[in-house]
Amino acid sequence: MNIVVCVKYVPATADRRFSAVDITVDRAGVEGTLCELDEHAIEEALRITEADEGEVTVVTVGPEEAADAIARGLQMGAHKGVHIVDDALHGSDAAATSLVLAAAVRRIGYDIVLCGMASTDGAMGVVPAMLAERLGVPQLTLASQVTVEGGTVTIRRESDTATEHIEASGPLVLSVTDRSNEPRYPSFKGIMAAKRKLVETWSPAELGIAPEVGPEAAGTRVSAFAARPARTGGQIVSDEGEGGVRLAEYLVAQKLV
Amino acid sequence: MSEILVVVDHIGGAVRKTTAELLTCARRLGEPSAVYFGAEDGLIPGQLARYGATKVYVLDDDAYRDCLVAPKAEALAHLVATRRPAAVLIPSTLEGKEVAARLSIKTDSGLVTDASDIVRGEDGAVETAKPVFGGAFTTTVSITKGTPIVTLKPNSLTPPENAGATVPIEVETVDVAVSDAAKAARIIRRESRADLGRPDLAHASIVVSGGRGTGGDFDAVEAFADCLGAAVGASRAAVDAGWYPHALQVGQTGVTVTPQLYVASGISGAIQHIAGMRSSRTVVAVNKDPDAPIFGLADFGVVGDLTSVLVQATTEIDSRRASGA
């Protein structure tokens, strides 16, 4: 079973992300990392191939620095990496990202394409469905549990109103939530071995998709950007035995009860 | 006037609140037509007409129920191709967002997910408000390509009732041949969640949440919630500890809530939790640590033990009600 895992390189911590937003014109100096939610996708891929056999390829679409996200995947145990990098990709939206990913995973070859549930910076959670649409294969998305038997994959999905058990046969797109597994930490051996693993760098042109990416091709345009006003005048009281009464009084005064 | 498609969010015919909000937004853009997936006998057209739908397309096929996402996207693509609507509005559920994603690829159209408002922009484009970075910022996003597709978060606006036309709503049955490819991901079993007798978390107008600070005892949280007619939520720490079901987790990897009132008890206010509740109108926090980050977000906070504070607040509200005050 050959698995391609799509991983995203995102601004590192929450704090940095906000400061990065403050200075949207200048994202430079903001440290990045492999999206935490994509670690679950890598872990799932490793488990599936360890139980069966096959190769795990991590692929990312992103700037030079995104090579770090691939490196982390290789340290965890993925076999090889593909980095699609190009300046024209800067500012691409989910549709363009899925276009590039679709071309890349086709070229790599796959039984399963594995994704995270959402990217922690964009958090749209739409790339996996878009990828399935473009590849014309079934989607098994937002799995909290995955079972692979022969060529059939079964997932458990917590939908809005119910728990669903869903089944499909490969090739397919699978995405996993943060409840699917506990991602491993790279071992020292894994870190050393990663240095010898192959990482290929492709350009969108090589994939034959030059003009359709970047901000001009995007279907949306951001015209304004405002920080949510800070909450002011928040009233904090200390419970000296009547904290609950004070809380009740507040709710009554606000006509919330 | 141009037609706007609105996908109806319903459970067995009972229309959920988001649908009214979507119809309200749709009226600003054109003439709303509801798209109803399900058996026609469950449909109550009046529920849709009341908020301004003038027409409803009924699409009934086992595939919409038994297969994941793809059949609905196919059906909507068919409606877009044949009816040429000016926009498609979809509820921001997990399924809704994925249907929207596939539809945007099929129709080569711009997509905005998790919008909090939808209007017609000055340039005529469909313009949305979209909170980003866990709600810390709001962007204005116009859709510039194809048939604009927007998913709207629940509790984004208050729909005026009886805004709709008094003319009878037109019901049209639409048959779309769902492809075999779209039926490839089959739902083989579905377990409905136990009804806890409380409002649905994502749509609730009051939410009371408990975190690690409960120590696993949600009694005070639940009693306070019931006194307010609220839904109960939990932090991931409480869910991971097995104290509360994951379906009730509020946050980045759980449910996003936008109630009138959010009460966080024994929750520190991690960025991933805040991402799921930041848009709440009023935030109340109860935490024994005065430095807990959640207080930075609170309109009202009590520094103290959550059990004693919530129990006392419940008693106080109950007794005020009893005395008619």
Ligand SMILES: Cc1cc2nc3c(=O)[nH]c(=O)nc-3n(C[C@H](O)[C@H](O)[C@H](O)COP(=O)(O)OP(=O)(O)OC[C@H]3O[C@@H](n4cnc5c(N)ncnc54)[C@H](O)[C@@H]3O)c2cc1C
């Ligand atoms: C990728 C990712 C996604 C995540 N997604 C989510 C998510 O969707 N939702 C989410 O909630 N978290 C999420 N988290 C986890 C998040 O980072 C925090 O770990 C979590 O929210 C902490 O939960 P908590 O506030 O209940 O626990 P803690 O941070 O441990 O806080 C407990 C609080 O309770 C207070 N307390 C203790 N005892 C009492 C008492 N008797 N009375 C009053 N107060 C008391 C303490 O002072 C403390 O402030 C995610 C993390 C990651 C990495």
Ligand SMILES: Nc1ncnc2c1ncn2[C@@H]1O[C@H](COP(=O)(O)O)[C@@H](O)[C@H]1O
């Ligand atoms: N630039 C990217 N490169 C590789 N994979 C991506 C990229 N963006 C998104 N993905 C994948 O799609 C998932 C959902 O992302 P999103 O739709 O952006 O929330 C992520 O968890 C990744 O698995």
